[in-house]
Amino acid sequence: MNADEIRQAAQRSDFRSKAGPLLAMMGMAMVVTTLVIRVVIAVTAADYYALDMVTRDSALSGSTILNDLSVISTWPLWTLPFGFLGLATLMVGIALIFSTIPGRIQQRASAMALTLPRVIESRQGTK
Amino acid sequence: MATQTAVQLGGIEVSSEKAQSMTGMQSMASKMWAPWLIMGFMIVMVSLIIGAIVANTASDYFSFSKEVREAAVANSDIADKKAFIEATKAWLPTFKFLGLGMIMGGITFALATILGNLKTGGGRVQEAIGKGTMELKPPMTAKMFPMVMMMGMMVLMASFVIGIILAVISADYWNHSIAAELNTASAGSGLLSDLGTIKAIGLWLAPLKFVGIAMILSSIVLALATIVRVLRFQTVRIVDLVND
Numbered sequence: 001m002n003a004d005e006i007r008q009a010a011q012r013s014d015f016r017s018k019a020g021p022l023l024a025m026m027g028m029a030m031v032v033t034t035l036v037i038r039v040v041i042a043v044t045a046a047d048y049y050a051l052d053m054v055t056r057d058s059a060l061s062g063s064t065i066l067n068d069l070s071v072i073s074t075w076p077l078w079t080l081p082f083g084f085l086g087l088a089t090l091m092v093g094i095a096l097i098f099s100t101i102p103g104r105i106q107q108r109a110s111a112m113a114l115t116l117p118r119v120i121e122s123r124q125g126t127k
Numbered sequence: 128m129a130t131q132t133a134v135q136l137g138g139i140e141v142s143s144e145k146a147q148s149m150t151g152m153q154s155m156a157s158k159m160w161a162p163w164l165i166m167g168f169m170i171v172m173v174s175l176i177i178g179a180i181v182a183n184t185a186s187d188y189f190s191f192s193k194e195v196r197e198a199a200v201a202n203s204d205i206a207d208k209k210a211f212i213e214a215t216k217a218w219l220p221t222f223k224f225l226g227l228g229m230i231m232g233g234i235t236f237a238l239a240t241i242l243g244n245l246k247t248g249g250g251r252v253q254e255a256i257g258k259g260t261m262e263l264k265p266p267m268t269a270k271m272f273p274m275v276m277m278m279g280m281m282v283l284m285a286s287f288v289i290g291i292i293l294a295v296i297s298a299d300y301w302n303h304s305i306a307a308e309l310n311t312a313s314a315g316s317g318l319l320s321d322l323g324t325i326k327a328i329g330l331w332l333a334p335l336k337f338v339g340i341a342m343i344l345s346s347i348v349l350a351l352a353t354i355v356r357v358l359r360f361q362t363v364r365i366v367d368l369v370n371d
Contacts, residue, residue, distance in 0.1 A: 006366050007367075020351075042326075093348055111365040115365050
């Protein structure tokens with residue numbers, strides 16, 4: 001590799017260094033969405049548990065009370081895994097960015113391999 | 128450290144200044160990463176021990192028949208056990224997440240230390256070559272990642288405090304006779320209000336911890352992006368040093 005090729009390679013961003021931050025942002029958005037959904041369910045839960053036990057247990061099919069119970073019981077089942085998926089997406093983003101570092105270190109090594117002999121030669125020339 | 132000039136070097140904005148010392152944040156991070164990792168790991172270990180103690184209490188509690196458990200009056204041994212189990216369920220997960228957050232915070236500090244060493248090492252190499260010292264002007268990612276990490280830690284600490292408050296409410300609620308008081312509580316009573324609070328806070332507290340962890344992970348993303356940028360700059364700078 002000559003100096004121009006090394007310089008161009010250093011300035012180029014590959015797919016992974018673009019996808020990594022994008023995945024991290026997606027993951028963060030998923031986690032925040034989970035929190036928002038859980039806050040909405042929490043309001044329903046507070047309403048439901050404000051009723052006495054007899055009223056809750058004697059609720060008829062199709063009633064608002066049973067509908068609330070359904071929301072409180074079912075939504076948490078998928079929202080927490082969704083939050084985990086968000087964290088996993090963030091971690092995949094981290095892994096992608098990490099995977100670009102060895103290539104960058106190799107580019108720097110190529111630059112040193114190209115330049116160090118010239119530095120040494122010029123030093124010897126001045127002595 | 129005052130920036131003298133900002134120039135474009137191979138499309139990367141740089142400043143010409145003495146680059147042999149770490150920034151204040153980087154030198155702090157180089158001292159803090161190990162204590163944070165150790166403290167975080169200790170918190171997770173303590174959580175395991177507390178979990179074992181609760182498991183033992185739960186084993187005792189469930190050795191009684193359902194009738195006996197539900198008939199147990201407030202402040203009795205059985206009601207105390209139930210209160211302890213439920214209270215611990217409220218605060219222990221937030222404590223574990225605080226420990227995990229500290230471990231990840233330690234990783235962020237370690238990345239900041241790497242950045243500091245790249246800065247000082249790059250400065251030393253340039254000085255040795257004797258063609259002037261230049262360093263990358265701190266990009267937005269470098270300025271943001273310590274703040275995002277601290278925000279994440281604050282969210283986790285807030286979750287822990289809320290977990291303790293919830294534990295107090297939970298212990299108070301469950302230290303009553305299930306059959307005689309909790310199951311017969313009327314609408315609008317303090318007991319049902321406590322139950323509603325316990326259920327509602329429990330629902331949003333779990334994803335709040337996730338938000339804290341996600342923020343710390345985001346700070347790691349930003350720190351890594353900064354490292355990649357510094358490596359790109361150093362590559363271009365090495366080539367330009369000889370071509371100058």
